[in-house]
Structure formats: structure tokens, C-alpha cells
Amino acid sequence: MKKLVLHIGMAKTGTSSIQETLGLDSVQLAEQGVYYPPWKPYNHSFMFTALFLRDPQKSFYYRQLSPISDESWAQEVTRLKALWHDFFESFTQGTCIVSAENLGRLSADEISSLKDFVAPWFDELIVVAYVRDPLQALRSKWEQDVKELREPLTGQELLTKTKHQMNYRFFERWIEAFGRDNFRLRRFEPSRFVGGNLLTDFLHTASITLQNDLVISERESNQSLGEEGTALLLAMNARYPWYSDAGYNQDRGMVRRQHLFYKAMRESGAGPLRVNVLFDEVEAQNFNLKIDYLNSLLPTRDRFDEVAASTELTKLPDSSSIPAEYVVELVNGLSHLVDDMADRTDHLQNMKAKLPEN
Structure with a gap:
């Protein structure tokens, strides 16, 4: 029996910590039948997600190699696919984990390509995702958008864009592709973690059981600026x-x-970063629709509060006060x-x- 766990690493939900821990302890985990690729980067956004993008220019990995010809890129994709196939073939039973922060961005067709790629190697496929409080997640996403900004925008303009782009409807594509029973969504709330830590909670959510005498030390990875x-x-x-x-x-x-x-x-x-994000009336209405959808996927006790409208603008960090x-x-x-x-x-x-x- 071989199982694949696809971890959709939502921003600021401890994804980097999970990846670092699994990657650095991959040898110990393999002895327990849990397989995580030992090569770097441990974030599979670079060497896994890129394989299924219709537009390779959207890939972090493609941009790292840029400028690169179409022929050279095709050769690199072929090499990476062979690398993953060899890894999938390296064990006959157990659980494999793939974790990438940008898997959620895949379209329905791209998810279908991913599923076709991994399905021949596994008997069971499940998807795991964590979500933070949407208001906290919005603040973190805005900070990440600042780090990845592609065009000159003011902080306020970028915040408006981030509010509009932030959504959770992409979960529907994963549910449709893998089935509701194989999609597991968890609220990112440290006080509610099984075992009191994120890694134990993640393994529990993925139905992975380790022997009691195996101790895995959770690595902290803070990317906030x-x-x-x-x-x-x-x-x-x-x-x-x-x-x-x-x-x-x-x-x-x-x-x-x-x-x-x-x-x-x-x-x-x-x-x-301490930013009290405010919404005008239209923004609040639209953002609450997103929260309502997210709540529909969570048990009652884990649901999130809606946001209120305000007539004021969000006060953002300014370089003059550094x-x-x-x-x-x-x-x-x-x-x-x-x-x-x-x-x-x-x-x-x-x-x-x-x-x-x-």
C-alpha cells in the first residue's frame, strides 16, 4: 500500500517549518515508511509545481534559470520528471509527502496533469491544507506581495489588489479532482494542534503514525520581514x-x-509587522463572502469571524519612519x-x- 500526501502550503501556516523538518529528518522518517525527498530545496514549489504549469514563466524555478530556451526548459522538465519517478519507485510501500507553497495556484487542467503524473505510483492520494484566520492571512499575503512585487505600486494600491486577489475558491478544484473525503482542511491554530506542535498535527491530519521511540524536532522557519x-x-x-x-x-x-x-x-x-487592515463597505462585503465559503469547509468550532466595514484607510508602514x-x-x-x-x-x-x- 502506497499513499501520497500532497501538502498545499498556504502562506504563513508553518509550511517552511514542516518542509525543513521533513527534509532534514528524511532518513529517520524513511526508516518508518515515511518518504520525503532528501534533496534541496525542501520546498517543492521549485522542482515539482513547475512541472505542471501551462505557462512556465509563472514558475519560480523558470525565473531562476531565465533566460532559458524552450528546448532547454523542456529538457529540464524531462530531467525533473525522471527524478520524481525514480523517487516514487524507490519504495514499495509507505507514505510519500510532497509539500509546495504554490500548489494552490494550479488550474483545474494543471491539477489534472499532476494527478495523472502521480496516480500510477500510488494506491491512495490525499490533499492536506492549513488555513489561518483570513484577516491575519491577508496581512501576511500583503507582506509577501510586497516581496514579490512585479510593478511599481503604492502600499495602498497593492493592499487593494491583495484584498481582491485573495480567495479560497481554488480548494474547489482540489476537491473535485481528489474527492471531498480525500481533502483535509485544518485551521492553523497552535493552541489546537494535536500533540501541541505543528508537525504532530500535520502527521495526524495526514493519517501518518510514527513509532513512539522516534523523536522528530520541529524546525522553526520565520520568513517575515x-x-x-x-x-x-x-x-x-x-x-x-x-x-x-x-x-x-x-x-x-x-x-x-x-x-x-x-x-x-x-x-x-x-x-x-502589525497592520490593522481596514475595509470599505464593498471590500468588507466581498471579503466576508470569502470567509463564508471557507467556513463551509470547516467544522463549526473552527470557523472564522467576519470583518466590519470602516471609513478610514489602513495605516501602512512608511520608509520615513524606519x-x-x-x-x-x-x-x-x-x-x-x-x-x-x-x-x-x-x-x-x-x-x-x-x-x-x-
């Missing part, structure tokens, strides 16, 4: 958008290494990165000088 980092990114994006012409904007520094920039931001002592201490720490952190790269370059130059000329 905080109020200061978000304000700074809004100012940067206004001048240097991250993307240009379906690829990375080469005018933006560290464009292919933004994770290093974000890491420096998080290490600069930024405070958490503390000098934060800027100093950020510049110092980035300077350390430059030093590290310079040291590596010097080392390579010294090694090259010692090589024989012939």
Missing part, C-alpha cells in the same frame, strides 16, 4: 521592481539572491556579505596564482 523591512521594500520596489519582461530586473542589486537580502533584514532587529538603528544594522549585515564574497574571490585568486602556468 517585519514592519521596517516591509516599508523599505515598498520604497525599493517603487524604484527597482523585482521583475522586468518576465524575468529578473537586472537593475536591482542581488536580484538572484534576494534570500540573502531578506536574511539580512530579519537579522537587523526588525519588529513584527529607525536609524535598523538601517545601521542592515547596512552592516550587507557589508559582511560583501566581505565574505571578497574573501572568497581573494582566495580563488591566490589559488589561481599558485597553479603552474602550463
Whole structure:
């Protein structure tokens, strides 16, 4: 009996922590019949979701390889499919877990392609997803949208766009493809986690049982940039958008290494993002329709409250209020990165000088 668990990692529901934990402890888990690919990145958005997108330019992985020809991309897709097939074939029974943060974006046709790809290898297919309080999720999604902004927009314009785009109707596509009994939605509420932690709750939701003597340490993975980092990114994006012409904007520094920039931001002592998101009357009505749909998929005790309308605008972080201490720490952190790269370059130059000329 082989089972596949497809984890649709909704934003800010501990997805990165689940992925890091499963990936780093993949050897221990395999001994218990639970299989998670040991290769990096542990987030399968890059090397799994990309295989089923009709438009590859929507893929993080495609943009990383950009510019890339259609022929080269087709070869890479073939290589990745073979990699997954080999992994699926590497065990004859047990449970395989695939976790990707952007699986929810797949269209019905793309989900169908995914199902056709994995179905021959498994006897059972289930889908697991967590959802946060929609109001909290909206704030987090807006922060993520700031990080991935493709065009110059003000914070307020982007917030309006985020409110409109945020929805949960994509769950219908997964329910239709895999069946309601195989779709498991959980409220992301730490106080309600089975066993008191996210990993145990996730395994329980996926009907995965480990032996009592196996201890898996849950890894924390916080990707929030905080109020200061978000304000700074809004100012940067206004001048240097991250993307240009379906690829990375080469005018933006560290464009292919933004994770290093974000890491420096998080290490600069930024405070958490605290934004009281407000809605006008039309926005509140539309957002409550989304909450109503989400509540229809949850048990009564796990349902979420609706939002109220307001005549005021949401107060967003502003770059003019960024503390000098934060800027100093950020510049110092980035300077350390430059030093590290310079040291590596010097080392390579010294090694090259010692090589024989012939």
C-alpha cells in the first residue's frame, strides 16, 4: 500500500517549518515508511509545481534559470520528471509527502496533469491544507506581495489588489479532482494542534503514525520581514521592481539572491509587522463572502469571524519612519556579505596564482 500526501502550503501556516523538518529528518522518517525527498530545496514549489504549469514563466524555478530556451526548459522538465519517478519507485510501500507553497495556484487542467503524473505510483492520494484566520492571512499575503512585487505600486494600491486577489475558491478544484473525503482542511491554530506542535498535527491530519521511540524536532522557519523591512521594500520596489519582461530586473542589486537580502533584514532587529487592515463597505462585503465559503469547509468550532466595514484607510508602514538603528544594522549585515564574497574571490585568486602556468 502506497499513499501520497500532497501538502498545499498556504502562506504563513508553518509550511517552511514542516518542509525543513521533513527534509532534514528524511532518513529517520524513511526508516518508518515515511518518504520525503532528501534533496534541496525542501520546498517543492521549485522542482515539482513547475512541472505542471501551462505557462512556465509563472514558475519560480523558470525565473531562476531565465533566460532559458524552450528546448532547454523542456529538457529540464524531462530531467525533473525522471527524478520524481525514480523517487516514487524507490519504495514499495509507505507514505510519500510532497509539500509546495504554490500548489494552490494550479488550474483545474494543471491539477489534472499532476494527478495523472502521480496516480500510477500510488494506491491512495490525499490533499492536506492549513488555513489561518483570513484577516491575519491577508496581512501576511500583503507582506509577501510586497516581496514579490512585479510593478511599481503604492502600499495602498497593492493592499487593494491583495484584498481582491485573495480567495479560497481554488480548494474547489482540489476537491473535485481528489474527492471531498480525500481533502483535509485544518485551521492553523497552535493552541489546537494535536500533540501541541505543528508537525504532530500535520502527521495526524495526514493519517501518518510514527513509532513512539522516534523523536522528530520541529524546525522553526520565520520568513517575515517585519514592519521596517516591509516599508523599505515598498520604497525599493517603487524604484527597482523585482521583475522586468518576465524575468529578473537586472537593475536591482542581488536580484538572484534576494534570500540573502531578506536574511539580512530579519537579522537587523526588525519588529513584527502589525497592520490593522481596514475595509470599505464593498471590500468588507466581498471579503466576508470569502470567509463564508471557507467556513463551509470547516467544522463549526473552527470557523472564522467576519470583518466590519470602516471609513478610514489602513495605516501602512512608511520608509520615513524606519529607525536609524535598523538601517545601521542592515547596512552592516550587507557589508559582511560583501566581505565574505571578497574573501572568497581573494582566495580563488591566490589559488589561481599558485597553479603552474602550463
